[in-house]
Amino acid sequence: METYFILPFTLGMLFLLIVLFIKYGLWITKLSHIDKLRIVQSIFTRRSWDAIKESFLEGLVHRNMYKRNPLLGYMHMCFAMGWFLIIVFGHVECYMYYGTLAKAPWYPIFFQYYVHEWFPGERFMTNLMDFLLLYILTGVLLAYFKRINSKIFGIKKTTKLKPLDRVALISLWFIFPMRLLAESATAALYGNGGFLTNTVGQLFVWIGVNSSMESMLWWGYSLSLGLFFVGFPFSRYMHIFTEILFIFLRHYGIKLKKQFNSYSRIQVYSCSRCGVCIDVCQMHVANISNNQSVYILKNIRDQNLTDRKLYNCLLCGRCEQACPVRINLNDLRISQRIRATKEFNSDYAFLQTLPVDEPQMIDSKPEVIYFAGCMTHMTPGIKKSVLKVLDKAGVKYQFMDKEKGACCGRPLMLAGQYEAAKKLIAYNREKILESRAPILLVSCPICYKVFKDDYELGQITIKHHSEYFLELVNQGRIQLAQSEKTIVYHDPCELGRGCGVYEPPRELLRMTGQLQSVQQEKVNSLCCSGSLGDLSLSMADRNVIKAETLKVLLQKNPDVLATACPLCKKTFVKGVDVQVKDIAEIVAEAME
Amino acid sequence: MIDVLIIGGGIAGIETACSLQDLGYETIIVEKEKTIGGHLNDWDTLFPTHRSASEVLAHYTDETRKRALTIYLNTYVISVKKQDDGTFEVHTSRDVVFRSKAVVVASGYKLFNAERKEEYGYKIYDNVLTSADLEVKLKDLKGEFKTPTDKVPERIAFIHCVGSRDEKSGNHYCSKLCCVTAVKQAIHLKQLCPKAEIFCCYMDLRMYGPGFEEMYREAQEKYHIQFIRGRLSEVGENSNGTLQLKVEDTLAARPCKIQVDMLVLMVGMESAKSTELFAQSCGLKCAPNRFIQPLDHHIGSNLTNVEGLFTAGTSIGPMSVFDTVNHAKATAFAIRDYFINTAR
Structure with missing residues (x-):
């Protein structure tokens, strides 16, 4: 009769399993055919093992979060790792007593309720389980605290909750304190339990506890579990299992497409x-x-x-x-x-009718095809420098958009104008392939990003001028003179985080001047605020953001602020006294 | 203690000093350059009459000499401090500390640095000049007019609003004098090179002053200067040193390319950096456009939020030569009122 309390837990879990099965089943079946093939092909490879490893490190230990914010990482780890271990060792304990794993799922969950007597290893197991419970409870305590004061977690603002999230959150808050109380009540009545539950049990004895109270507490524990399971698929806690699924799919080589799928x-x-x-x-x-x-x-x-x-x-x-x-x-x-974007009238048919550029003086296959892009044309200082370096190094190049050129398509892509961007991509792609050059040289990271992500250029390597110039230096085709000027380098978003190019510009700067480090650089570098990604941000707001970025960059009062993106240069050049220069200009000046 | 210390020996400063002398006050002028006259030294002719700037300058040099005005050249102001008794203590790059009963800020303006609009190619392409460069070139002209790459120009373009009415360069305001200056310079060049085709790319043409609109009409009818409504997006250089402009013609509603031999950028006016610096030292209020904020736009444009501190000329915003002269004269009267009121 008393054991009816297992019902909320059991029903809740059943419900959760069914919903998860349907949801994940649907999601996986809706993946593209190729993505499904990827899964089938990689499921019995090393990739699965890597995914398991990452699931452990990120899903349970929360290593990345820990690196960002130790306290927040610890809190998440308490819940994830603690809960995981309490389930695992619950089953171990159950196996040790019953000698089989084929027991209904509520036995390991409510083990303390069912088993009061001694068995080999009982002392160790109950203490271990108590320790894990205590471990989770510290996390719960932090979670309470975070809701009251998120600042100590280094978080300025915490996320807002919707009703179902709140139900799940509150039931989650109750689960482990209820478990503590229920197990302690049993400990009070039967004298079992480990260092924690037994001690709290002593307190219960002192207050006076009977079996109906004990049963009520176990009901409470089961109810909060059940309620949590029911709220689970509709709350943010879906992330717990979805993250694991995501980690596996990522390891199987599935990539995010531009279309939402x-x-x-x-x-x-x-x-x-x-x-x-x-x-x-x-x-x-x-x-x-x-x-x-x-x-x-x-x-x-x-x-x-x-x-x-x-x-x-x-x-x-x-x-x-x-x-x-x-x-x-x-x-x-x-x-x-x-x-969200409505297709606008993006007719680029006129591109095909553009008069052909005067033939460029190239007798054979060019070494590189250079695409300056709109932004480089708007910063002629950079364009001039790139051409100067190429000429001086004797590079055979074709200047793709010297006179007439189409946009690379990235600004349209950022604005969500996918179909329009595709037309420009098709037009430019043909021109690049036609040149038969093995290297596509770009001087704008914005172009670089779209060439890399969306052009499918096959054998052609895309190089930013910083990468290419470094190559020219290493091949001895250009020599650079070092000056005493101090330089700080600003990582453009699209070049750094976007394309992973951090070192080549720095190496060039070390050859030409005294490179200083800044507080937030490389992957953590700040945006200049000039980004084309946002067309709604006001100039005043941009200036506020820019000022903050400049404060970090100019902390050491460098002689030169170097960057590798024409848009960053244009953004910074307004309103600072320090010289703002592109890598190309610095290299061109330093050439002997 | 002197009566009035005037910061700046341009036409605003000298005119204020002359008028104050007429009213019986003793003044000194502090000028950071080695000569008086400020920007007037750099101009060839003045609109709307094409009169030589040196003529106007000569008037003020003569006045200075005749009246024996006290002027400290090569001296810049570091700070202006108001004392408890209402007088001022002015620290300069010289060792002496000046004390005066009133101070006039006639520190003028500076020109927009066209390098900040890199897409226009200033200091990158040889044949891109600013309007100020052109004035110097015209002033020193001997013989035939040629572009910086030594060619008799066949096509010339003027770009209006460089650094004015431009959110991206941080200046929302209109510099108001560049429009008429462009018209004046375009006519001048057409007179020098009658065969040249001349284009002016503008947003609006603000011909606010006497004779301005007439000049604009003359530019079109008599000199056949072509006015294109639209801004320049970028400039490219051809291998022969000529320039290719990408402009939008908003009246024809289409983009166009113009090949020219020389490009003139009509740079706007900005508050002088030194003005901002010493304005901070004495709590002088600056407007969002960084020029000094007048106490009252309508009936007290010579007054500031600091009593005893006055402005004259372009320290409060873009002004033509004649506006500056008038403003400076009014400043002298405002100071007289101030002295009479404080003496009471």
């Missing part, structure tokens, strides 16, 4: 709303605090994303870099923009 959905549900992305966002400087990635993902789930929030983002990628789950936040946002 099933894999995008899996990524959206993998977000634990830890809030790490909120703090790294530079928009706070301009008092914009409703558009950070965590809110966007939540809005996608709740289907109430507004354009205002969606488009007000620099797409600098700082949040993506910081995300402990490694969700592709930038591309997810772009995919939403593609979804």
Whole structure:
């Protein structure tokens, strides 16, 4: 009669399993045919092992989160790791007593209720289980605390909750304290339990406890578990299992597409709303605090994303870099923009009718095809320097967009104008392939990114001028003179986080001057605020963000502020006294 | 203690000093350059009459000499401090500390640095000049007019609003004198090179002053200067040193390319850096456009939020020569009122 209390737990768990089975089943079946093939082909390879390893490190230990924010990482680890271990050792304990694992799932969960007598290893197991419970309880305590004062976690703002999240959250808060009370009540009545439950049990004896009270507490424990399981699929806790699924799919080589699909959905549900992305966002400087990635993902789930929030983002990628789950936040946002954008009249037929450029004086296959892009044409100092270096090194090059050129397509892509971007990509791609040059040289990281991500150029290697110039130096085709000038380097978002180029510009700068380090650099570098990713941000807000970035960059009063992106240069050059120069200009000046 | 210390020996400063002398006050002028006259030294002719700037300058040099005005050249102001008794203590790059009953800020303006609009190619392409460079070139002209790469120009373009009415360069305001200057310079060049085709790319043409609109009409009808409504997006250089402009013609609603031999950028006016610096030292209020904020736009544009501190000329915003002269004269009267009121 008393054991009816297992019902809420059992029903809740059944419900959860059924819902998860349906949801994950649907998501996986909706993956593209190729993605499914990828899964089948990699499931029995090393990739699965790597995925298991990562699931352990990120899903349970929360290593990445720990690196960002130790206290927050510890809290998440308490819940994940603690709960995982308590389930595992619950089963071990159950096996030790019954000698079989084929017991109904409620036996290991409510073991203390069923088993009161001694068995070999009982002392050790109960103490271990108590220790794990205590471990989780410290996490619960931190969670309570975080709701009251998120600042001690290094979080300025915590995420807002919707009703079902609240149900799940509150039941989660109750689960382990209830377990403690229930086990302690049993310990009080039967004298079992470990260092924690037995001690609390003594207190219960002192108050006076009877079996109906004990039963009530076990009911409470089961109810909070059941309620949590029912709320689970509709709350943010979906991330717990979805993250694991995501880790496996990622290891199987599935990539996020520009169009929102099933894999995008899996990524959206993998977000634990830890809030790490909120703090790294530079928009706070301009008092914009409703558009950070965590809110966007939540809005996608709740289907109430507004354009205002969606488009007000620099797409600098700082949040993506910081995300402990490694969700592709930038591309997810772009995919939403593609979804939200109405196709405008993007007729580029005129490109085909453009008169052909005067034939360039190249007798054979060029070494490189150079694409300057709109932004480099708008910063002729950079263009001139790139050409000077190429000429001086005797590089045989074709200047693809010397007179007439089409845009690379990245600005359209950032704005969600996917179809329009595709037309430009097709046009440029043909021209690049026609040149038969083995290297595509770009002087704008914005172009670089789209060439790398969306062009499918096959054997052609894409090189930013910093990478190519370094190669020229290493081949001895150009020589650089070193000066005494101090230089700091600003990593452009699209070049650094976007394409992973951090070292070549720095190496060149070390050869030409005295490179100083800055506080937030490389993956953590700040955005200049000039980004084309955000067309709704006002100039005043941009200037506020820029000022903050400059403060970090100019802390050591360098002689030169170097960057490798024409847009960053244009953004910084207004309003600072320090010289702002592109790598190309610095190299051209330093050439002997 | 002297009556009035005037910061700046341009036409605003000298005119204020002359008028104050007429009213019986003793003044000194502190000028950071080695000569008086400020920007007037750099101009060839003045709109709307094409009168030589040196003529106007000569008037002020003569006045200075005749009236024996006290001027400290090569001296820049470090700080202006108001004392408890209402007088001022002015620290300069010289060792002496000046004390005066009132101070006039006639520190003028500076020109927009066109290098900040890199897409226009200033200091990158040889044949890109600013309007100020062109004035110097015209002033020193001997013989035929040629571009910096030594060619008699066949096509010339003027770009209006460089660094004015431009959010991206941080200046929202209109510098108001560049429009008419462009028209004046375009006519001048057409007179020098009658065969040249001349284009002016503008947003709006603000011909606010007497004779300005007439000049603009003359530029079109008599000199056949072509006015294109649209901004320049970027400049490229051809291998022969000529320039290719990508401009939008908003009236024809289409983009166009123009090949020219020389490009003139009509740079706007900005508050002088030194003005901002010493404004901070004495709590002088600056407007969002960084020029000094007048106490009252309508009936007290010579007054500031600091009593006893006055402005004259372009320290409060872009002004033409004649506006500056008038403003400076009014400043002298405002100071007289101040002295009469404080003596009471």
